[in-house]
Amino acid sequence: MKIIITGATKGIGRAIAEKFASEGFDVAVCARSEADLATFKKDFEGKYGVEVLTKSTDMRKKTEVLAFADFVRKHWGEVDCLVNNAGIFLPGSVQEEADGALENMMETNLYSAYHFTRALLPTMLAKGSGHIFNMCSIASQIAYPNGGSYSISKFALLGFSKVLREELKTKGIKVTAILPGATWSDSWAGADFPESRLMQASDIAIAVWAAWQMSPAAVVEEIVVRPQLGDL
Secondary structure, three states, rough: OOOEEEOOHHHHHHHHHHHHOOOEEEEEEEEEEEHHHHHHEEEEEEEEOOEEEEOOOOOOHHHHHHHHHHHHHHHOOOEEEEEEEEOOOOOOOOOOOOOHHHHHHHHHHHHHHHHHHHHHHHHHHHHOOOEEEOOOHHHHHOOOOHHHHHHHHHHHHHHHHHHHHHHHHOOOOOEEEEHHHHHOOHHHHHOOHHHOOOOOOOHHHHHHHHOOOOOOOOOOEEEOOOOOOOOO
């Protein structure tokens, strides 16, 4: 089995990679940092003994997104699971956020998933199976203060997931939108919260794995996961 995860060297993406690799999946990942990718490859090959493909990719750039897809296709004849995880959060209100914030987050959070999925769908369609996970957010459902263009991009990503689900339901390909609340990652480094206030990245990975394991007759369309004490 083979899984591709974008932006997977840290946080939720890495946790998902850890879970699937521990179950014997070969893993293909991208990130911008060559050093992070080299460390990832060494760690996973040593710990899990699976094949690991890595490629430095800026997911804001369509040419690099397509190059990563082409790189994976040349190494693997087929893909079983795709996780569109790459994303960026820049805080700010619509009125006050920096010029270009919307373009930046739409390119990273939506366009990357759109172009990458389109490039890899033929491999899933050819065999009539596969599972696509899109990393949305609670911000895909609720606009919150200082969410600005981030919420706009995540609402759009949820819409993309709904469209894919409708288009692919008769093709044997599952589509799941993941909507996590606050989860510990590098973006929360230094935050003055008790560890229990935010979810662990591994919590999201467990939910993704559970959705993957279902029979071909069932699909989890949306996974909504929140901290026990509620949103921040």
